Amino acid sequence: MRILYLFLVLGKLRLLSLKGLYQIALAIRHYGINVMVLLKVAASMHGPKEALVDEKGSVSYRQLLEESERLSILLKHQYGLGSGRKVGFLCKNHASFVKAVFAVSLTGADLCLLHPEMSLRQFNQWLGDHDPDLLVYDAELTSYLERSSYAKEKLASDSLSNIDGLFESNGWEGEKPSRTSSSRLQLMTGGTTGVPKKVEHRPSLFDYLPPFYALLTRLPLLQHRTAYIATPLFHGYGIAFLFLLLALGKKIVLTPGFHAGKACDLIRKHEVGIVTAVPLMIQKILKQSRELPSLGCLISGGAQLHPKLAAEVFHRFGDVLYNLYGTSEAGINLVATPQDLRYSPQTLGKKVPGARLQVRDDRNRELGAGQVGQFCIKNSWSMRNRGRAWIETGDLGYRDRNGYYFLCGRTDDLIVSAGENVYPLEIEQALIDHPDVEDAVVIGIRDEAYGQRLRAIVQPTEAATLTPESLMDWLRPRLARYQLPKEILLADEIPYTHLGKRDKKLPKEKTGEG
Incomplete structure (x- = not known):
C-alpha cells in the first residue's frame, strides 16, 4: 500500500520521471530517511525560488538547504550533537528556527519543540523530565532562561542568521554532513485541561x-x-x-x-x-x-x-x-x-x-x-x-x-446533570448563533440537587444590549430543558489558549470550580 501511495504522491508532484526518481534516490542515499530528503528534492527543483520570507528577509530553497547542511556540521562539532542527543527549541516562527530544525534532524539528534511562552514552572518541570543537551532559543527569552534551572549549552536563534561566517571561521569548508535516520520529533499537546504532555514522532516519509x-x-x-x-x-x-x-x-x-x-x-x-x-x-x-x-x-x-x-x-x-x-x-x-x-x-x-x-x-x-x-x-x-x-x-x-x-x-467537558449527559459544545453553538453574541463558553458547576449544572459565560458583540434573561428566552425553544444553563454571565472577553482553543480552566478557577 505504501508503494501505491508513493507513486500517487510522486505523480501529483510530477516526480514520476527518470530525473525526479534520480533526485529522490540521490537525496535518500545522501541523507538517509529524514526530513532533509524533502528539502533536498525541493531545492533540486526550485533552487533559486524563495522558500521562506520572514521579518528579516527571504531565503531561497538552495540557500535553505546549504545553510541547514552547514549548521548541522557546526552543531555536530561544536555541541557534539548526534544520535541519542536531545535539543530543545524555544522559538517563534522565523527562518532561523526552520534552518535549525532541519540541521538538528540531520545530526540524528532528537528535537523537542516547546511553546516559547510556557510558564517558568512548566519549563523547569520539562527540564527535569527530559534533560536536553542543547537549547535553541529566541534572544528575547534570555532573562527567562537565566531565571530557569537550565545550565547546559544554549544557542540563540538570532546568531544563526550568519551561518556562513560561523562555518568558515571554524575551518569546516568542504566537510559533508553525515547520513542518518535516527532523529525523533517531540511535540507538546495543547494542555487545555491540564499539564501539556509530550508526543513523540519518528518522522518517516513513507508513513506520512x-x-x-x-x-x-x-x-x-x-x-x-x-x-x-x-x-x-x-x-x-x-x-x-x-x-x-x-x-x-x-x-x-x-x-x-x-x-x-x-x-x-x-x-x-x-x-x-x-x-x-x-x-x-x-x-x-x-x-x-x-x-x-x-x-x-x-x-x-x-x-x-x-x-x-x-x-x-x-x-x-x-x-x-x-x-x-x-x-x-x-x-x-x-x-x-x-x-x-x-x-x-x-x-x-x-x-x-x-x-x-x-x-x-x-x-x-x-x-x-x-x-x-x-x-x-x-x-x-x-x-x-x-x-x-x-x-x-x-x-x-x-x-x-x-x-x-x-x-x-x-470527554473531560462532559457534564452529567440529573442523570442526563450534557455536551457544553452544543450549548455554546446555540449561544453563538445569537446575532448579538460574539463568543461563549459553558462550564459545569457543582449543584446539590442535580450533581452538576451549567454556567454560560457570554461575550456580547460591540454595541449589543443583551441581558441574561433575554438570552435564556432565546435558548428555551432551541435546547432541551436539561441543557439550559442554571445561570448566564456576561463578560468582556472569552479566554483562549495560545493554540486558539477556549481556555476552560480560567473561568473555572475564577469562579472557584477548578
Missing part, C-alpha cells in the same frame, strides 16, 4: 504518504504559489504544513506572532493563496478585512470551527474554507472541503485514506452511526510513544450514515 496524498487531492494546494503559516511551528499543525508546503516548493511567509491587520497586509503584499489558521485567527481576519482577492485556500484546524464563522467566510470570500481534524498524537485524520461544509457546517469531514477511526463507548465497544462516543484512532503516522495500537483522543463525537464525522466535545 496517505495524509500527504489526501491533502494534495482534497485541498487546492497545487494551484497556489504562496502560503502564510499563521499557526505556530512548535505545534503539530504548523510543523506538518511547513514540511508539506516546502515539499511542494511553495513560498512560505512566517511571522513570530499573529496580528490580524499585519496578516491581511502580508496576504495582499505577497498575493498569498494558502493560509493555515485556527478559528480564532479566522474570526479576527474577518473583522479586519472584507476582501482578500488572492486567498483561495483557508485551512482551519486546531480547534472547533463554528457554523456561524464558516457561513461568514463563505459569504465574504467564497468557497475557500477547509476544516481539518487531527491531534498531536494521531496527526491529521479528517478533512472537510467547502462542499462538505455546505452539506453541514458542523462536520469535521470524512476520513483520509489509511486512517482508522472508531467511535467507542466507555466499555471500549464500537458504536454505530448516530451514537456518541470517544474517537479512537489507529494509523501509520501516529505517535510512537504509546504501547497501545489505538489512540484514545479524548474527543467525543459521532459518525452519520453518510460517513461524515461530528464533534460533541471533550
Whole structure:
C-alpha cells in the first residue's frame, strides 16, 4: 500500500520521471530517511525560488538547504550533537528556527519543540523530565532562561542568521554532513485541561504518504504559489504544513506572532493563496478585512470551527474554507472541503485514506452511526510513544450514515446533570448563533440537587444590549430543558489558549470550580 501511495504522491508532484526518481534516490542515499530528503528534492527543483520570507528577509530553497547542511556540521562539532542527543527549541516562527530544525534532524539528534511562552514552572518541570543537551532559543527569552534551572549549552536563534561566517571561521569548508535516520520529533499537546504532555514522532516519509496524498487531492494546494503559516511551528499543525508546503516548493511567509491587520497586509503584499489558521485567527481576519482577492485556500484546524464563522467566510470570500481534524498524537485524520461544509457546517469531514477511526463507548465497544462516543484512532503516522495500537483522543463525537464525522466535545467537558449527559459544545453553538453574541463558553458547576449544572459565560458583540434573561428566552425553544444553563454571565472577553482553543480552566478557577 505504501508503494501505491508513493507513486500517487510522486505523480501529483510530477516526480514520476527518470530525473525526479534520480533526485529522490540521490537525496535518500545522501541523507538517509529524514526530513532533509524533502528539502533536498525541493531545492533540486526550485533552487533559486524563495522558500521562506520572514521579518528579516527571504531565503531561497538552495540557500535553505546549504545553510541547514552547514549548521548541522557546526552543531555536530561544536555541541557534539548526534544520535541519542536531545535539543530543545524555544522559538517563534522565523527562518532561523526552520534552518535549525532541519540541521538538528540531520545530526540524528532528537528535537523537542516547546511553546516559547510556557510558564517558568512548566519549563523547569520539562527540564527535569527530559534533560536536553542543547537549547535553541529566541534572544528575547534570555532573562527567562537565566531565571530557569537550565545550565547546559544554549544557542540563540538570532546568531544563526550568519551561518556562513560561523562555518568558515571554524575551518569546516568542504566537510559533508553525515547520513542518518535516527532523529525523533517531540511535540507538546495543547494542555487545555491540564499539564501539556509530550508526543513523540519518528518522522518517516513513507508513513506520512496517505495524509500527504489526501491533502494534495482534497485541498487546492497545487494551484497556489504562496502560503502564510499563521499557526505556530512548535505545534503539530504548523510543523506538518511547513514540511508539506516546502515539499511542494511553495513560498512560505512566517511571522513570530499573529496580528490580524499585519496578516491581511502580508496576504495582499505577497498575493498569498494558502493560509493555515485556527478559528480564532479566522474570526479576527474577518473583522479586519472584507476582501482578500488572492486567498483561495483557508485551512482551519486546531480547534472547533463554528457554523456561524464558516457561513461568514463563505459569504465574504467564497468557497475557500477547509476544516481539518487531527491531534498531536494521531496527526491529521479528517478533512472537510467547502462542499462538505455546505452539506453541514458542523462536520469535521470524512476520513483520509489509511486512517482508522472508531467511535467507542466507555466499555471500549464500537458504536454505530448516530451514537456518541470517544474517537479512537489507529494509523501509520501516529505517535510512537504509546504501547497501545489505538489512540484514545479524548474527543467525543459521532459518525452519520453518510460517513461524515461530528464533534460533541471533550470527554473531560462532559457534564452529567440529573442523570442526563450534557455536551457544553452544543450549548455554546446555540449561544453563538445569537446575532448579538460574539463568543461563549459553558462550564459545569457543582449543584446539590442535580450533581452538576451549567454556567454560560457570554461575550456580547460591540454595541449589543443583551441581558441574561433575554438570552435564556432565546435558548428555551432551541435546547432541551436539561441543557439550559442554571445561570448566564456576561463578560468582556472569552479566554483562549495560545493554540486558539477556549481556555476552560480560567473561568473555572475564577469562579472557584477548578
